[in-house]
Structures are given as C-alpha cells and as structure tokens.
Amino acid sequence: MDYLIHIGVLICISGILALSLNLVVGETGLVSVAHAAFYGIGAYVAALLLTKVGLNFFLAALVGMAFSGFAALAIGAVLARFKGDFYVLVSLGFNMIIYSIMVNWQSVTNGPLGISAIPRPAIFGYVFGTTGPYFLLAAIALALTYYFCVLLTQSSFGRVLHGIREDEEATSVFGYRTTHYKVLIYMISAMLAGLAGALFASYITFIDPSSFVISASIFILAIVILGGLSSHRGVVLGAAILIALPEALRFVGFPSEIAAQMRQLTYGLILILLMLYRPQGLLGKFKL
Amino acid sequence: MELAVQIGLNAVIAGAIYALVALGFNLIYSTARFFDVGYGALAVVGGYTMLYVYKTLELPFALAIVLAVTFAGALGWVIERFVYRPLRSQKASPTVLLVASIGVLTVVQATVAILFTSEFKTLSRDVGATRVFEIFGGVITEVQVIILFVALAIMSTLGLVLKYTLFGKAIRAIADDEEVARIVGIPSRRLIGIVFFIGSAIGAVAGIAVGFDTGLQPTVGLALLLGGVIAAIIGGVGNIWGGVAGAFLLAIIENVGVWTFSGEWKSTVAFAVLILVLLFKPRGLFEK
Structure with missing residues (x-):
C-alpha cells in the first residue's frame, strides 16, 4: 500500500511538471527541452534553504x-x-x-554528491513525515496547479498564447507584444516546475544533479506529448501512464540497472510511435 | 610556448572529430531538412560495434573497422526507412522529425547501455603501449595522428564526391529543392536513404575515433552530436566546409576555455559559443 502511495506522490510531482511544460509546449507551441533545469533550480534552492538556513518548507x-x-x-x-x-x-x-553548474559549483551544490538529509515539510508543528500525508500535500499542489493552468488558458492571456501558437506574426500585427507573452509564460511555467522541484527534494530527502539532466527534460516532454498537447487532463493522464507503466517492469524481475535503461527505452519508443501514428497524443488538441 | 602548442594540438584532434560529426550532420541536414539528434547515437553504435568485433571477437583491425562502419551506416539507413521516411511522406513538420529523432537517440542509447553496461570503456587493446610523438614540445599520440589523417581523408573524399560525381550533383540538387529534383527524375527517396547510410558511417568513424582517443560511454553520443551541431551552426548549417572550419574554431575555443577555467566547464563553453553565435550571427560565421 505504501508503495502505491509512493507512486501516487511521484505521479503528482510529474503531473505538476507536465502541466507546467504544457503551458509552453502545448499552449504556446514552443518546444522547450530545458524543463528539468527549472525543476532542478527549484529543488536545489529549496533544499539549500531547508538544510542550511532551516527555513520553513x-x-x-x-x-x-x-x-x-x-x-x-x-x-x-x-x-x-x-x-x-x-x-x-x-x-x-x-x-x-544549468546541469554543469549543479555539478561544478561544488561549494554551494556539493557537486555530484548532492544534498542529503533534506527535512520533510512541516507546518505549525505538524510534519508531513510519512507517505500518506505527503501524498495529500502533493495532491493539493497538483490540484492547485491544474486549476491555475485551466484558469490561465481560459483567460484572455491564454487566448493570446494560442494566437502565438497558431500564427505569431498575425498576433503581433494585432498589437500584442508576442515576445513579452512568450517570456512571461516561460517564467510562469518555470516557477511551477520549481514548485515540483521543492516537493521532490523534500519528499525524496536527497537530491543530486543526475535527476536534472537532459534526459529528464526529454522525459517530461514525452509525458506532455503522450498525454496530449494543450490538454490539461491529457498531460496528467500522461504522467500517470509514464510513471506507472515502467513500475510494472520492476515486477518482471530485471536488475535495477537494466530496469532503468528499459524505462528510457520505453520513453524513446513512445516518442517515436506517437510521432508516427498520433502526433497529438492521447487527448491532445494541437499537433506539433 | 609549450603549453600553447599542446593546446593547439589538442584542439586539432578535437576539431578533427567534431568536423567528422559536423560533416555527417550537415550532409543529412541539407538533404532531409531536419535536426537529426538520433545521429549522435549512431556514432556510439559505431564505437560499440567496434568494441564488440575488435576487442571481444578479436577480428583484425581493418576488418573490424569495415564491419563497425557498415553496421552503423546500415542502421542509419534502416532508421531513415522506417521512421523518418514515413514521417516525411506525411508532410510532418521538422519539429515532429526532431522529436522522433530524440526518441531514436533515447532508444539506441538505452539499448547500448543494456548490451554493454554504462561503464566507461576504451577501444585500445594494449593501453600504455601507444607511441607518442613530440612536436615543438607538445605531445601527440600515434592514435591521434591516425585520427587526424583519417578525418582529413574522409573530408576531402566527400568534398570531391559532392563536387564532381553525378551522385554529388544529385545530392546538391536535393539539398536545393527536393520537389524540383524529383520532377527532373532524381530518385530522391533512394538517395536520401544513401545519404543517411553515408552520414551515419561518417558518424561511426567519429565514434570509433573517440573510443580509441578517450573512451566510450553510451551517453557520449549526445555530447559528440552537440559538438558537431554547434560546429555546423557556427559554420552555417548546410555549408559543408563552413562546418569543418566551425569544428576547428569550436575546438580551439573549447580547449582555451578548458585551460582558462577547468575541464568540467567544457560543454558550458561550447553552448555559450553557440548562443553567442546564434544571437549575433544567426546564419553562421561563414555565410555563403
């Protein structure tokens, strides 16, 4: 049971990552493969503040x-x-x-060894120590992110983003400063990824640069493309599938090194097959 | 003085390897018109096939090279046939092809890691026995001299073939405009297949060179590819000789950068160069 809740927490964190990347890739049509960097910045800053300063989570x-x-x-x-x-x-x-800064700026990030013993979140003396309550916290964060993304895309701001996606030049002819919109949505997306990073750091209680490499960005992109570009429900579904599916490989009995590579292999195959047969993903409304 | 010579020598070797990658990449880009990220994985396939036939099966050197290069070329052809060609006939956007090629990279990299583990491996049969030459106080190994000459030979052969043969003219016609080329009777599909074979084979040579010079890891493909792509962009994408010049320029900047800062910042230096070039000279330094 605890194991299932653990998977649930991971799905929530990936769901937040996917929802936030979808704002850039799905809603605005900009294929960014740097999301793990912002995820990592959030995780590192939060972890340093928690361990070195002792700030509240x-x-x-x-x-x-x-x-x-x-x-x-x-x-x-x-x-x-x-x-x-x-x-x-x-x-x-x-x-x-960003990744090489995490690895090489050893005096701050502790390099490849990472930061350990990150405390779990606490509020008014209550500690989210076990998986159960932590799942609740992560689920609330996912729900808030979801609601925020829905509101954002339904607003006039979201309509401009769609305009940029469909025809940037036409949108700018109508007097919208498309560059401002693109930078702003990139910032919003990165901040949500930072939230996911902070949750990840305090949940696993240990972080190192290997979680924030390019292949992690590719993984998040695979979630968004599988679930469906420009579909909030779709990307959360995508996160659930891509987190849960490789866990099934565990029960086949591969050694952990091979299982990790099998997971990568699955993600890659999913990307190829989707591009060939269903480029809009499961529930997507937009094709690259 | 000796230091400057050594940096120069290191830059020439690194430049030769980047130039090979950039050459294959440019060849593929100018005919198929998309950023083939999966190409990096084929360089790794070349290196690891060499590892298998040369070190495990202990075949003679020349035969091993031919086998490894042919295998990687054939794999490149197969990938083009079953992934990129269907996508092109669906009129998929370059971004879709790029995402599919990210999938290819992930799948091939994971497969190599499953077959050969992620450990660092070198291709030389007897480490330490390599001959070393001294030039003006700088040191260069026998392997590196061979790499340099092989790279120069491949570059000039390809240059001559592209310039003077019917095949080369057809390739240049496809690079100009595939549709018109097909109308005048050039079998563009078959030729693009051949281009993927040749490009992947050149990539494989680069992979083998890295394997002898420093060593192999399944993830080395992405780093190699990024070096080649950055070189190609510095020189102007699609401009074959520009790519070669860009490769040596990048190698010089990288090696001076490594000497000024430290080895860990190599990829950061490379990307900083890329971003600066793209910002100020978006069509490359050697624009036609």
Whole structure:
C-alpha cells in the first residue's frame, strides 16, 4: 500500500511538471527541452534553504519558485529570439549549462554528491513525515496547479498564447507584444516546475544533479506529448501512464540497472510511435 | 610556448572529430531538412560495434573497422526507412522529425547501455603501449595522428564526391529543392536513404575515433552530436566546409576555455559559443 502511495506522490510531482511544460509546449507551441533545469533550480534552492538556513518548507518552496522564475526570465528572453529547431537546440543548451553548474559549483551544490538529509515539510508543528500525508500535500499542489493552468488558458492571456501558437506574426500585427507573452509564460511555467522541484527534494530527502539532466527534460516532454498537447487532463493522464507503466517492469524481475535503461527505452519508443501514428497524443488538441 | 602548442594540438584532434560529426550532420541536414539528434547515437553504435568485433571477437583491425562502419551506416539507413521516411511522406513538420529523432537517440542509447553496461570503456587493446610523438614540445599520440589523417581523408573524399560525381550533383540538387529534383527524375527517396547510410558511417568513424582517443560511454553520443551541431551552426548549417572550419574554431575555443577555467566547464563553453553565435550571427560565421 505504501508503495502505491509512493507512486501516487511521484505521479503528482510529474503531473505538476507536465502541466507546467504544457503551458509552453502545448499552449504556446514552443518546444522547450530545458524543463528539468527549472525543476532542478527549484529543488536545489529549496533544499539549500531547508538544510542550511532551516527555513520553513513553504517559504523555501516560494523562494525556489522565485529563483526558477528569474532563471527563466534570463533564458526565456534569449530563447524568444529563436524559432523551431533552433529553439529546441538552444533550450537543450541551457539545460546542459544549468546541469554543469549543479555539478561544478561544488561549494554551494556539493557537486555530484548532492544534498542529503533534506527535512520533510512541516507546518505549525505538524510534519508531513510519512507517505500518506505527503501524498495529500502533493495532491493539493497538483490540484492547485491544474486549476491555475485551466484558469490561465481560459483567460484572455491564454487566448493570446494560442494566437502565438497558431500564427505569431498575425498576433503581433494585432498589437500584442508576442515576445513579452512568450517570456512571461516561460517564467510562469518555470516557477511551477520549481514548485515540483521543492516537493521532490523534500519528499525524496536527497537530491543530486543526475535527476536534472537532459534526459529528464526529454522525459517530461514525452509525458506532455503522450498525454496530449494543450490538454490539461491529457498531460496528467500522461504522467500517470509514464510513471506507472515502467513500475510494472520492476515486477518482471530485471536488475535495477537494466530496469532503468528499459524505462528510457520505453520513453524513446513512445516518442517515436506517437510521432508516427498520433502526433497529438492521447487527448491532445494541437499537433506539433 | 609549450603549453600553447599542446593546446593547439589538442584542439586539432578535437576539431578533427567534431568536423567528422559536423560533416555527417550537415550532409543529412541539407538533404532531409531536419535536426537529426538520433545521429549522435549512431556514432556510439559505431564505437560499440567496434568494441564488440575488435576487442571481444578479436577480428583484425581493418576488418573490424569495415564491419563497425557498415553496421552503423546500415542502421542509419534502416532508421531513415522506417521512421523518418514515413514521417516525411506525411508532410510532418521538422519539429515532429526532431522529436522522433530524440526518441531514436533515447532508444539506441538505452539499448547500448543494456548490451554493454554504462561503464566507461576504451577501444585500445594494449593501453600504455601507444607511441607518442613530440612536436615543438607538445605531445601527440600515434592514435591521434591516425585520427587526424583519417578525418582529413574522409573530408576531402566527400568534398570531391559532392563536387564532381553525378551522385554529388544529385545530392546538391536535393539539398536545393527536393520537389524540383524529383520532377527532373532524381530518385530522391533512394538517395536520401544513401545519404543517411553515408552520414551515419561518417558518424561511426567519429565514434570509433573517440573510443580509441578517450573512451566510450553510451551517453557520449549526445555530447559528440552537440559538438558537431554547434560546429555546423557556427559554420552555417548546410555549408559543408563552413562546418569543418566551425569544428576547428569550436575546438580551439573549447580547449582555451578548458585551460582558462577547468575541464568540467567544457560543454558550458561550447553552448555559450553557440548562443553567442546564434544571437549575433544567426546564419553562421561563414555565410555563403
């Protein structure tokens, strides 16, 4: 039972990541492969504040989100100048740069050894120590993110994003400063990823740079594409499928090293097959 | 002085390897018109096939090279036939092809890791016995000299083939405009298949060179590819000689950067160069 709840927590965290990446890839049509970087910034900032400063989790998560947002402001402003393939490539590059900062800035991040003994969240003396209550916390965060994303896409702001996705030039002719919208949605998306990072850090209680490599960004992108671009319900479904499916491999009895690679193999195959036969994903409303 | 010579020598070797990757990448990009990320994995396939036939089966060197290069080329052809060609006939956007090729990279990388584990492996049969040459106080190994000459030979052969043979003219016609090329009777589908074979084979040579020079890991493909792609972009995408010049330029900047900062920041330096070039010279330094 505890194991199932553990899977549930992971689905919630991936769900938040997928919902936030969908805002950029699905709603605005910008294929960014750097989400793990913002996820990582949120996780590292929150983890450092929790372990070194002893700040309350909820404050630490907010500061982590702010740092992710600032990083996205800088990166998004550069990215907004690119289109199509170059956008993908430069976003990959930023992921690589953030990752090497995590590995090499050892005095702060402790390098490849990572940060351990991150405390679980606590509020008014109550600690979310076991998996059960933690699942509740993660589910509330997922629900809030979901509701926020729905509101955002239904607003006039969301309509401009769709306009950029369908025809950026036409949207700018109507007087919308598309660059501002693109940078802003990138920041919002990164801040939500930062929230997921803070939850991840305090749930696993240990983080190291290997969770925030490019292949983690590809994994999040695979969730969004599988679930369906521009469909909030779809991407949460995608997260549930892509987290739960490889767990089944565990019961086949592969050794852990092989099981991890089998998981990668599954993600890659899913991407290829989706592109060939259903580029809009399961519930998607938009094709790349 | 000696330091400068050594940095120069290191840059020449790294540049030769990047130039090979950039060459294959440019060839594929100019005919198929998308960023083939999966190409990086084929370089790794070349390296690991060499590992198998040369170190495990202990076949003679020349035969092993031919087998490894042919195998990687054939795999490139098969991937084009069953993934990219159907996508192209569906008129899929370059982004869809790019996402599919990310899938290819993930699948191939995971398969290699399952078959050969993720451990670091070198191709040399007798480590330490390699001859070392001294040039103006700098050191260069025999393997590196061979790599350099092989790279130069492949580059000039490809250059001559593209320029003077009927095949080369057909390829250049497809690069100009595939539809028109088909109208005048060029079998563009078959030729694109052949281009994937040749491109992947050149990538495989780069993979084997890395395996002899430093060593192999399943994830080395992405790093190699990014080096090649960055070189290609610096030189102007699709411009074959620009890519070669870009490769040596990138290698020089990287090696000077590594000497100024430290080895861990190599990929960061490479991406910083890429982003700067794209911001200020978006069509490459050697635009035609």
